[in-house]
Amino acid sequence: MEDHDSCPVCFENFVMPKLLPCKHTFCLRCLKDYCDQQKTVSNKLTATDKDSNNAMDKSAIICPLCRNMCTIPKKGFQDLFTNYFVQISKPSKICEICVQENISTYCTTCFKYKCKVCFRQYDHRKKTSGKTEVTEDDRPNPRLPFHLMFIDGIRTEYICELTKTFQLDVPPNEKGKRWIYSVVASKKGGAYVLPQTVPFVLKFGSNTDLLGKIRTPDPCTCIIELKNGDLLGIFRRSRLILRYVCGGWSHFATTLDYFPYGLAELSDSKIVVCGPSAFPSGDIKEDEIYGIVRMYSESGDALGEIEKKDKENSFLSPSLAVSNKRSKTFAISDQKRLCVTIYHENGDELTTYNGGTSMFNLPMNLFGLQPQGIFQPIEMCCSQAGNFFISCTDGTLHVLDQYGKIMGVALTNCPDGFGTLTDVAVDIDGNIWCSNSEFGTIKLFRHVRYKNHLKSGFILP
Structure with missing residues (x-):
């Protein structure tokens, strides 16, 4: 019996080491991947040469080391003996799906360590013909949070289902966190991801699948893809906005009087940038704090500022x-005004959405309770259909129409909803990208069905 410290296929410590009849040991996942690769090659050979005898027995596998033919058990590789005499990789203590709960089992189909909730909710095991398959319509709908029941105008609950989860392969910061600054949809499909600890923009x-990396001079905190294909990025620490074109970064604008946080491109190629004002060191009074929303030309020249109608609520x-x-509209989020x-x-203010906060505070205050559902x-992001998506701390997504009117709320059966520290982006394929900015985890959701509360027309996201 072999006593290797690592799997001969992946060269890593063994995960679920399985012993072939020839006494060679491999990871369970490596055996399945290798077998699938063998079948693909065999099918190509038989397709090009009909008289060839290269067709491989589906119940056997050629050992990657000794090349002997080994029989596969009827129930699959998981029925092979487990070799406990080799060095086995210690699994992470955290679930690979939700990245929050302690693991309880290892899924032999998707090869992930999962907690009890995720394993029960996303069970990928093959269903036998004798069992009844659960359809999407049979699954229970997630419940609308209590505080959202007081919002007038919610016509639709968009039920979303988790399709994929992955964690960024980046080093943690000094506090052990893998912070993500932003996730932004790409016009060509997929999304850009901006991690905190590496000077790169990652394109997925x-x-x-990771498609490429773009090196940045400093950590990039926000990025957008322009109509002409260029990228425009914010470098908050340096108070710079840089343009990426032809493989290099060039100056677009310097924001000396404020810290740039968000930016968006309008239909006429003008750029809107917003952020809190930058004060010199010293004590600052509460009434002196203000923010700036500034318009720039396509070449980076400052054109003027956007102001609110009510000066007292600037x-x-x-x-x-976004x-x-x-x-031809755009949305600005104020995290201190909570709206x-x-x-x-053209600069005209159309409406302000506060998530129904004032409506919710009234019934709660009648009972002397502290409101917990403050918006x-x-x-934020904008979908291909022209709807604004807003992620909130309650784990939901508020869906507004193009003029800021509430259409509905997106819900999911995940234990933490879409997340509590969630960036959100909707790509051209309809995938909803949500990231847990603290743990470097990204989840992809799909809209699968809806509950309509009013028989009137609306646009699906």
Whole structure:
């Protein structure tokens, strides 16, 4: 019997080591991948040469080391003997799906360590013909959070299902966290991901494969893809906005009087940038704090500032900017005012959405209770259909139409919803990208069904 310290296929410590009849040991996943590869090669050979005898027995596998033919048990590789005499890789103590709960089992189909909740909810085991398959319509709908029941105008509950989960392969910071600054959808499919600890912009495809990396001079905190294909990125620490074109970064604008947090491109190629004002060191009074929303030309020249109608409710900390080029509108999120304001591209203020906070406080205050459902926007994006998506601390996504009117709320059966520290992006394929900014985890959701509360027309996201 072999006593290797690592698997001969993946060269890592063994995970579920299985012993072939020839006495060679391999990871369970490596055996399955190798067998699938053998079948693919065999099918190609038989397709090119009909008289060939290269067709491989489906119940056997050629050992990657000794090349002997080994029989596969009827129930698959998991029925082979487990070799406990080799060095086995110690699994992470955290579930690979939710990255929060302690693991309880190892799925032999998707090869992930899972907690009890995730294993029960996303069970990939093959179903036998004798069992009844559960359809999407049979699954229970997630419940609308209590505080959202007081919001007038919610017409639709968009039920979303988790399709993929992965964690960024980046080093943690000094506190052991893998922070993600932002996730932004790409016009060519997939999304850009901005990690905190590496000076790169990561480009992922819709299948979550890493397609490329773009080196940055400093950590990039926000990025957008322009109509001409260039990238425009914010470097908050340096108060710079840089343009990426032809493989290099060039100067676009310097923001000396404020810290740039969010930016968006309008239909006429103008750029909107927002952020809190930058004060010199010293004590700052509360009434002196304000935010800036500034318009720039395509070449980076400052054109003027956007102001609110009500001067008493001027911007305090505008941190997010999202544009809707179809309706020529854009949204600004103020994390101190706890609201999202919709503007026309000409600068006219259209409406302000506060998540129904005032409606919710009234019934709670009648009972002398502290409100727990205060609207706190974390991240925003705009879908291909022209709807604004706003991620909130309650784990839901508020869906607004192009002019800021509430259409509905997106819900999911995941234990933590879409997440509590969630960036959100909707790509051209309809995938909803949500990231747990603290743990470096990214989840992909799909809209699968809806509950409509009013028989009127609406646009699905």
